[in-house]
Amino acid sequence: MRSHLAEAGACDLARPACQRCIKYGAECPGYRDQQELVFRNADPTAVKKRKKRTAQSPGVDESPSSASDTGFSTPALSPNGDFMFTSSKDVVLANGVNCNAVAPLTRPVFQHWTSHSVPIVLNVYSNFDFIQDIYSSCNVDGPLIWAAHLFSRTYVTNLRYPTAITRDAHAETERELGTYLGKTLNSVNKALNTPDGAFRDDVLATIWLLSNYELLIGSLNRTETLSPWHLHARGLYSILKIRGVAPLYTAKGRMSFWPAYSMVQIQSLINNTECPPESREWFDIIAQSLFPGEGLGLQVSLFITKVCSVQAKIFSFFRRRDFSGASRDYKDLFAQMKTATHELEDWMESNPMDNHMLEIYVISLYQSAIVKGFNAVKLLINFLTHYPPCPIPLQQLMADRDYCIEIAQTAAQGILESVPRILGPLAAKGKDKSPKTVFDAVRTLWPLICVYVIDICRSEQKLAAEEYLFYIGRELGVRQGLNTYSTKLTLPQEARIPFGEHGGL
Template sequence: MPNTGKPSQDCHLCRQRRVKCDLGRPGCQRCVKYGVECTGYRDQTELVFRNANPSTVKKRKKRTAKRDDAEANAASSSHSSGSTTPAASTHGELSSPPIFSHSTDLIPNPKRPDSLWVTLPPSLSEHWTSHSVPILLNVYSTLDFLNNAYRANPRDGPLVWAAHLFSRTYVTNIRYPTSMHKDSEAETQRELGTYLGRTLSSVGAALKSSQGAFRDDVLATVWILANYELLVGSLSRMEPLSPWHLHARGLYSLLKARGNALLYSDAGRTAFWPCYNMVQIQALVSNTECPPESDEWLGIIRNNLQDGEAYSLHVSIFITKCAHVQARILAILRLCDFRAAESEYQTLVSQFTEAEEELDEHLAASNRYSHDLDSYMNNLYSSAIVKGYHYIQLLANFLTHYPASKLSLEDLGAQRARCLQKTRRAAQDIINSVPWILGPLACGKDKSPKVLFDAMKMIWPLTSVYVLSTTLPEQKSEAEAALIFIGKEIGVRQALNTYPGRFPLPLEAEQPLGVVGPDSSPWAEEVG
């Protein structure tokens, strides 16, 4: 029978979202602003005629009732799992999607091979962008900082675009070999470029405000951008100027602009730690000093210590001193300055070893494995040991070529042996943590996106074991296998990009002058 009412001519997605459609062809701009491709419009005959068969009407009512029950059950499941469900928006350009159960599955869209759907129980399929925020919050479910930022800004702003960018990249990395066609790769990159551009534009617009740097959602967005660069594996691109380095420096700029006052509040402290950890990793990777404000920031935390912070504090203090030592050694080696190498050798070695002893004293006086962050901070500490002693060995190598040096070849050889021992012991600690951190995923017990966060935290420690010459061949082999697993099975492309760039060093630092260490193997054979 003819449809005597006024059925909506809006596109499918606008009708589903209950927002006004602009009826643009071939797709409406409302969908573009929402961040998805318009799914099209109903057939015109569907708008004019409606089947009035009583049995059909009865079936339609049953389907509607079942759908309502399914949505209610999904919402109830989300609430019981502890997820926060932002309110839907009927007026804004962007609305946060509802958060469903953590058992979300990502599958290819059969109608569009370049797209993916999120399958949710019970049998409810929606385009993945409707659930990019819960996907991201699932990955970082243990990070209160990010969850708090989304809870305070659930409907719009840079965090929503960052969620689209991160989640789209993640599902693409996981599904690309089987669900993506070559023809759709360019379209995928254009889509990601749109999300990246809008995320950066939103951050830029927010920072134009005098209070922009104090917004937790802006800080969280820059932190997500840095993690996004690990997903795409960009760290090796133009190394010091790669996007990852720029985002890490952006985090430092925001922490500096926010000042010290926020460190006295619980929320400010929660936001500080993940961002400052990223800043410290950037210093270790680039062989640069930690921020000059580090002593002041860490001093405030030391004087106002909260439960669970002690170990993170002491590791961060150690990394600050380690970064200083390796940055100074690199500067000496780049200048090929033998005099400075000899005059500062003992001081630099003492600074590093004293910092290590201070941390060891703290560990001896406390339970090293008493806090949730220990696995992450343990590996961060071990990677700093690997890197720091590697550079001390390079300095000792360099001094073997200085005839006027007062340091004997025997003393330098003994230092080399100590560096090898320390480096390899710390590298083994990192290797030993792999089964515990990645084991559930490797054996198929845990396939949820939340393992991604743990895997991403392993990239830098494993890379330090793999690329530095002072670790054992079998340690390099195990680190390489773990990185390949993280890169291919978990979708973190940076794990497959294990050479973040080499700093030019004089040959004397790489190949010491014919000194034989206590292990009776020539230096040049192992280091070269």
């Protein structure tokens, strides 16, 4: 067995705490080829492509034009964990500084990994104008830059260690991420303590990016309403409320409004609560002057507010075990769900879509609201079957229940069928993924979680959703996809199963 100390200098495998020669009796390979650690376009998954090209063309230098196909620089990890540059196209950061405005070098130049945090984030959100525009004008020491360090380091770590990481390396990474999380939160708090803090788009974008970071690390729990993700969602609502209606009259204001408000609505769906009371006023202003492509998003958001209103009332009956109130309001609540669904379907029929990626996502969000809303109605029906004085005949209740199950399962199937159109086929497992796929994965998380955890969906649908979520967590580095959601919602027993049944839906 050859010791690490036999090498001239510190073995790079000692970071993080290799010890393979001690644990397994394997010969220490010493220093690794630095080029094996290269990842292209700020994308760690491109290492495999680099290895294949190196194997196919030994001894031949790669031309600058082949190093990148998207214009991002090509950082590599040095033995001590820093980035190094290889020759590639120039990258201009948000503040106008050119990351790589030098002639091709014969020797690598080492830079700390934070030098490429912003390019990584811009690559992940390359199809999202909201982030692209804000980074083009944000302060180099502002909260959004700290958030970029936090997000990109987490993303790279998740891809390099998709399932496991040594204890020492995990502790080191946690300390590093904790430092950047603390700096990001401190920077946000400092900004919000200024008179114009809530009106700064970079602050809003930072909190939005933090909510995405929580999905990267998988911290969102089905029943923990005080989790960091929920706190960030509430923070986004607070900022939207402070800003008022003025930003909604401008294209830039709308661009920052929709991502934040969408997060707020998803939180309402998760928590079975009403959407913000200001929603109707905001929608009325937006409806007065719709921008191109905004109509579908507005209609779906309006539908979600109606669903949230219905399910909030239903769960209030459950908390109080109010059989009488539930019996009194049942017909109206069921009619509200059916009417809202038919109105949106009629609108979509008269306003055909062109299958743009954003439209596919918005439809998936609409379908998740159908699953969530009609599941709430189904639970209410179960509840009422245990109430003998209920004026609705049991036969009618069970027919309504079958209707809810059918429409929810149809919507769930639509969600599952949309995933390959957004992320590509699962047959692509193990192949290199573009960083922009991460944002697409984050946007499909909530609809897939709906199918996975809500009992109204068929068992095969739940299994398919689980497979997609595992793919997102394992292959794309979004750890939220690996969450098992073992905890159940707190419900009265009568709401779980209809009278006379002992299982099933």
